[in-house]
Amino acid sequence: MTPSLELAGVALAADLARHGDRPAILTGGSVLTYQELAGRVAAFAGRLGTARRLVVLAADNSVGSLVAYLAALASGHPLILAPAGNDAAVASLVAAYDPDVIVRPGTARTPRTAGAAGDAWGEPALEEVRPVTNHTFHPDLALLLSTSGSTGSPKLVRLSRENVQSNAEAIATYLDISADDRAATTLPMSYCYGLSVINSHLLRGAGIVLTDLSVVDPCFWQLFRNRQATSFAAVPYTFELLDRVGFTDMDLPDLRYVTQAGGRLDPAAVARYAEHGRSRGWELFVMYGQTEATARMAYLPPHLAAAHPGAIGVPVPGGSFRIEPVPGLDDGELVYAGPNVMLGYAQTPADFAAGRTVTELRTGDLARKNAAGLYEVVGRRSRFVKIVGLRIDLGQVEKMLHRMGLQAACAGTDRKLVAAVEGSHDTRLLAKMLAQDLGLPRAAVEVHTVGELPRLGTGKTDYRAVLALGAEPCPAEPAAGATAGALPTTPAAPEDVRRIFTETLEIEDISDGDTFVSIGGDSLSYVAASVRLEKALGHLAPDWHVTPVRDLQARARPRRSRRRFVAPLETSIVLRAVAIVVIISTHVDLIRWPGTAHILMALAGYNFARFQLGGDRLPRLRRQLVSVARIVVPTVVFIGAVMLLTDKFHYTPLNLVLLNTMIGPAGWTDAWHFWFVEVLVYVLLGMMALLAIPWVHRTERRFPLAFPVALIGAGLLARYGLLGFDILHTRPVLWLFALGWAFARARTIPQRLALSAIAAVALPGYFGDPWREATILAGILLLAWVPALPLPAILHRVVGVLASASLYVYVTHWVVFPDLKDNHPVLAVALSLAVGVAYWAVWVRLMGRIKRY
Incomplete structure (x- = not known):
């Protein structure tokens, strides 16, 4: 098919350079001017080509995603926005609409710390499906957005260049956005509300404080102050979070206004925040919109918010409302007209060629106009809930x-x-x-x-x-303006998450603000919690373990009704399960595959960085001690029981204090069965002692990647025998532990490449066994480069249980397999796994009863 000719793009994206050297994008440690942003946009537009092609962008709040978005708009390429991190959503859009180009975020992401310096801008990853499009596009088509998170085939809103430009101008007008304003990104740019914030500020040459930090994160407010941000956007749930973090007591001298959309905010909350803003010198703008109107249709003038907190206000500049009677009802349907009303819907690629099929937007909301001339939404015409x-x-x-x-x-x-x-x-x-x-x-x-x-x-x-019947009274005013594609207007109750945390960690008192890590979660309990959470919530973000309970449930995407036969499972979980099976099978002589225990040592460092390094020094130390106790106590109890009940195994008092590897005999005996647990405990205690030193604690906080890299260097001195002494009878493993730690801290491809190179260089000769060394290297690289592995969904529970019980299986299997290994090796492996899992289950339940007592 002959491609469409190059067309002018959306003006707000094409004319960035006219704002010159004004700051366009600000992060924790970097600033990109409009001139620089225009250059990057032009360069990426060159990669997209001059002939129009359909682009799917998996967008996050990164500079790379923003550049790709603006490049498509500026050069006339029809663009479908999808949320980064939701592979299922992206795959669904790709399957339904057959894009010519797929763009994903670059690897250099906006840092999660407010004061991070040297932010890399991150080049988006571009996958070219075909050089010339198979589609026919209408000349006005610019942007395609999802209507909602509904199930079934994707349904997109077709937006024109005029739609995008006019709505940005309307928003900038009633918010009086100037070049001196700076908006902090509190919403995903893949969501129409978050996107409208970006568009309206770029239109006026204002700054965007680009971040994906949550408002519950103190670093967000530090960044907000440091970058002198003047506004942020909020959905109803955001205000609940603001209440929790004490927003009304914060000193934010540059804050000019707060906007609210994404669903109906309780009128009492509107009145309260409007009054608070008035007393503190900022304004609250309550807004109403739908994706079909390019985000905004109405706003409530701030000076009227306290007196009319239930109203949606007046139409945005250039727009108008009418109320069409509905037979049998006192109130009519709210109908909107304006230049921002979509061209129509796209349900198949054939719809890209269609022109305008909609001239006004029937919102589906029942409304009335009050005595003050303000519109109020009082219900829904159709029977939909969100x-x-x-x-x-x-x-x-x-x-x-x-x-x-x-x-x-x-x-x-x-x-x-x-x-x-x-x-x-x-x-x-x-x-x-x-x-x-x-x-x-x-x-x-x-x-x-x-x-x-x-x-x-x-x-x-x-x-x-x-x-x-549900013991929940029908609201007097049903949710108004449920913006299509919006974040949940009211969060799901977090009891499911709390119950899973309670049962996994055996902790009863869990508040909404607690995270898995803050209540003592570690690598042992992480597996069981993550498998259950993914099943309950349908999606887990990579940072779920440091996400507050309430946010975790609110951010989760519901599971689709269609059950997947193959689904991704976190690589660290799969590695633990596979490693313990391979270790036992090797000990039973069913196979010979050494090396997986040392993969687990690197994995221990990886998890140490994820679970044991957050928070202040003393609380962190207490949490680390509890985590080590979860390893030591069940191990010592089992060893003591074996020594008490049988003399078949020649364990010694050194095993009871886990010192055999350090001061026991060097030759292999039964006493060496627990070398891995002993060495792991030594390393963990050593790291705890080191980080308990105040200046070391501060150094690790300031240099989160350089610190474990320095430990790798120290560990390699021992690995190559350059220290002149050896306190253990095993090969040095500190460098492997530190390597896993460093991979958990690496954020860019060059960083991971450098660490991978260290592993590739240091492993040869470590054992003098190429197969064993290759196994270790493969496991480490999988952990570093592959976040999740596809696995039949039916196996997720089994893998999760094996990974959760891996320590207990390792400790107990020595006494299970000896009598079976010669004649029944498969049974020996199966029984070893079963006994370890049983010990784990009994131990977890016993600890739970002790805590409750």
């Missing part, structure tokens, strides 16, 4: 139940779905089935049995009565 960001058609849910032979009625809020079913049924089973089919968390679905469905006097179903 739960954890997922749009649910209540009528379709009723049809699902009807196909099961059930008479049912469904109601819901943005918190949960409530179904009433006639007759006697297993409500727990029905709720579970609905949750699975709809892709909702189990806690968000309630099913109640009734003698007969509640009816109004007219004979119609009484949906208010159905909703009342």
Whole structure:
């Protein structure tokens, strides 16, 4: 197909250079001027080519993603935005729309510390599917955004150049954005609200403080102050987080205004924040919009917010509302018209060629105009609710139940779905089935049995009565302006996450602000928690272990109803499970594959960096001691039991104090069975002692990557015998532990390449066994370069259990396999695994009872 000719792009992206040397992008340690940004955009546009092609961008809040976005807009390439980190969403869009180019974030990311210096800008990774497009594009088509997180085939909103430009101008006008403003990015740029913040500020030559830090992170507010940010955007849930972090007491001298959209904020909260802002010198802008209108349709003038907190306000400049009567209802449907109304929807690639099919937007919201001339949304015309960001058609849910032979009625809020079913049924089973089919968390679905469905006097179903079965009164004003594609307007209840943490760590008192790490989670409990969380929530971000309980549930993407047969599982978990099976199989002589124990040593360093280095020095030390105790106590208890009950194994008192590897006999005996545990404990205690020194603690904080690299250097001195002494009877492993630590801290490809080179150079000759050394190197490289491995979903639970129980399997297997290895090696391996898993399960339950007592 002949490609379309090159066309002018969206002006706000094409005219960046006119703002000269004003700061455009600011991060913790770097500033990019508009002139520099324009140069990068032009360079990337050159990579996209002059003939129009369909581009899919997996976007995050990084400079690379922003450059790619602006390059596509500036050079006229139709662009589909998708959230980075959601491989399933990207794959779905690629399968449905067949893009010509796929762009993913570069490896150099915006640092997660407010004061980090030397930020690398990170070149986006571009995958060219074909040099010439197979599609036909309408001349005005510029941007395609997802309408929501609904299940089924992707449905995109087709936006024109005028849509994007006019909405940015309207927003910049009513917010009075000037070149002196600086907006901090509190929302993903793949979300239309977050994108509108970027567009409106770039239009006026204002600065963007680019970050993916959460508002609950003190580093966000440090960055906000350091970069003199003047505004940030918030969804309703953000205000709950602001309450928790004491926002009203913060000193933010440059803050000029806060914007709110993404769903209806409780009027009491609107009034409270409006009054607080007025007393502190900043303004609250409550806004209303949908993706179909390029994000914004209305705003509430700040001086009216306190008096009319339930209103959505007035149309944005250039737009207008009318209320169309709805038969049988007192209130009519809100209809919007303006230059920002989409061209129409795209459900297949053939729709790219279509022109305007929509001239005004029927919002689906029921509205009225109050005495002050402000519009108020009072309900929804169609029976849709949005739960954890997922749009649910209540009528379709009723049809699902009807196909099961059930008479049912469904109601819901943005918190949960409530179904009433006639007759006697297993409500727990029905709720579970609905949750699975709809892709909702189990806690968000309630099913109640009734003698007969509640009816109004007219004979119609009484949906208010159905909703009342869930003990949650129907809101007087249903969620207004549920922006399509928005973040969840009301967070899912975090009880599921809290229960999993409680059962995994045996800790009862867990608050919304706690994280897995802060309540004592470590590498042993991480596996069990992550497998259960992924099953419960459907998605886990890489930083889930340092995410507050409430944020973790709110940020999670619901599972799709379609069950996947193969799904990714974190590489560190797979390595632990595989390593313990290989270790036992080797000891049983079923196979010969040495080296996996030393992979586990590198993995221990990797997990030490992830779980044991956060927080202040003394709390961190206490947490580290607890983690070491989880290794030492079950090991010593088992060794003591074996010594007490049998004399078959020649364990010594040195085993009970885990000192055999240091001061026991050098020759191999039964006493050497626990060398790995002993050496691991030595290394962990050594690191704890080192980091307990205040100046060392400060050094590690200041140089998070250089510190473990220095430890690698010290460890290599021992590895090559350059110290002149040896305190252990094993090969030195500190350098492997430090190498895993360093990989956990590496953030760029060059850093990981350098560490990989160290491993490749240092391993040859370590054992004098090329196969063993190659095994160790392969495991380390997998850990460093492959975040997750595809695995049949049916195996996830088994792998998770083996990984969780790996320490216990290692400790116990020595006494299980000897009598079976010669005649029944497979049984010996299976029984060794089973006994270790059983010991783990008993130990975890026992510790839980002790803690509760």
